[in-house]
Each structure stands twice: as structure tokens, then as C-alpha cells.
Amino acid sequence: MTEPPRPPGSGDPDDPTKPFNPYPGNEPPPQYGSPPPPPPAPQYGYGQEPGYGQQPGYGQQPGYATGPDDKIWILIAHFGGVVASVVTAGCGGWIAPLVSLLAKGSQSPAVRAEAVKALNFQLLWSVIAVVGWVTFCLFWVIVPIAMLVAVIFGLVAGVRAINNEPYNYPLTYPLIK
Numbered sequence: 001m002t003e004p005p006r007p008p009g010s011g012d013p014d015d016p017t018k019p020f021n022p023y024p025g026n027e028p029p030p031q032y033g034s035p036p037p038p039p040p041a042p043q044y045g046y047g048q049e050p051g052y053g054q055q056p057g058y059g060q061q062p063g064y065a066t067g068p069d070d071k072i073w074i075l076i077a078h079f080g081g082v083v084a085s086v087v088t089a090g091c092g093g094w095i096a097p098l099v100s101l102l103a104k105g106s107q108s109p110a111v112r113a114e115a116v117k118a119l120n121f122q123l124l125w126s127v128i129a130v131v132g133w134v135t136f137c138l139f140w141v142i143v144p145i146a147m148l149v150a151v152i153f154g155l156v157a158g159v160r161a162i163n164n165e166p167y168n169y170p171l172t173y174p175l176i177k
Contacts, residue, residue, distance in 0.1 A: 069104070070104070070108045070110050070111050071161070071162075071164075073100045073103065073104040073108070073111045073115070074100070074110065074111055074114040074115070074161045075158060075161055075162065076096055076099070076100045077096060077097040077100035077101070077111070077114055077115040077118040077119070078097075078114070078118050078154055078157040078158035078161050079096075079154065079155075079158040080095070080096020080097065080099070080100065081093040081094070081095075081096050081097050081118050081121075081122040081150070081154045082150070082151050082154035082155055082158065083096065084096050084122075085122065085125070085126070085129075085147060085150040085151055085154065086147070086151060089129070089133070089143065089147060090125065090126065090128075090129030090132070090133075090143055090146045090147035090150060091126050091129045091130050091133065092126065093122035093125060093126050093150045093154065094119055094122040094123045094126050096118075096122075097115050097116075097118035097119035097122055098115075098119055100114075100115040100118075101115035101116060101119055114161060116176055116177075117157070117167070117168065117169055117172075118154070118157060118169075119176055120169070120172050120173065120174050120175050120176055121150075121153065121154075121157075121169035121171075121172040122150060122154070123175055123176075124171075124172055124173055124175065125146050125149055125150040125171075126146075126150070128142065128146040129142075129143055129146040129147060129150070132145075132146055149171065153169055153170065153171070157169060
């Protein structure tokens with residue numbers, strides 16, 4: 001005699017209609033239900049589409065350079081480091097970023113972040129310049145290289161700051177956090 005058919009999943013372990021799962025331990029617990037829906041796609045209005053050649057994440061960012069005063073202090077940190085590095089022959093590029101950090105760093109997180117980046121970079125290359133001046137008799141090449149590196153990357157950071165783009169200095173070490 002034949003048995004009447006049973007609905008799938010009725011509890012028989014030998015049920016041929018039961019779905020096969022070779023990894024039974026990877027099933028989500030039943031209390032979680034269905035996965036959450038995906039986040040909505042960004043809606044762009046007229047004139048808000050990302051421009052040609054722009055990378056996402058650059059341009060005007062929320063919380064970055066909130067006002068003209070912040071932008072001025074960020075520019076002082078970057079370009080001031082360049083000017084001080086040139087005036088002091090590579091040894092004093094850290095002065096302007098430190099002034100910017102002390103003057104406005106406690107009031108603006110954007111100024112603090114940019115001033116700390118500039119200060120770490122200029123401190124490292126100022127130390128290298130001082131070592132170069134101390135050993136100038138033996139290695140007369142270190143001072144001009146240290147000065148050129150401080151000037152070139154300081155200018156690049158300043159130009160990026162003008163465009164409200166974040167910039168991380170290469171060839172640096174985070175001495176100040």
C-alpha cells in the first residue's frame with residue numbers, strides 16, 4: 001500500500017522534496033528574518049552630478065573648511081610652511097603649521113587636521129635639513145634636497161587646500177597625533 005503524499009518540510013528526514021543544503025551550519029537564525037533592503041541610490045539634482053574627471057569623495061565635503069576663516073588658516077599651515085622653509089633654508093617650515101594649529105586648531109577640526117598633517121611633514125623635513133646643515137661638510141646635497149621636498153609638497157598641499165581637497169603628504173611620519 002502507498003502512503004499519501006506529505007507537504008514539503010513536514011519533518012521526515014528522508015523527504016526527497018526537502019531542499020538540499022550542503023552547509024547546514026551557515027543558515028541564519030530564524031529570528032533575523034529577511035535581510036535589510038539596500039540603501040537608496042544617491043539622487044542628484046540639476047548641477048549636482050559629479051563632474052567629468054572628478055573622483056568621488058573630493059570637492060566640497062561636509063565638515064571640511066566650514067568658513068573662509070578656516071580656509072585661511074589651512075592655507076597658512078600649508079603655504080606658510082613653504083615660505084618658512086625657504087626663508088630658514090629648510091629648517092623652519094614647521095613654524096607656520098604650528099602657529100595655525102595653536103591659533104585655530106582647538107576651534108575647527110578641519111584646521112586641526114590640515115595643520116597636523118602639515119606640521120608632521122614640515123617637522124620631519126626640518127629635522128632632515130638640520131642634520132644636513134650639521135653634516136654639510138660631508139654631505140652638501142642633503143640641505144637642498146630637504147628644502148626642495150618641503151617646498152614642492154607644501155605647494156601641492158596648498159593648491160589642494162585652495163580647492164577644498166584633502167591631501168596626505170607623502171614621505172612623512174606622524175610625530176604629532
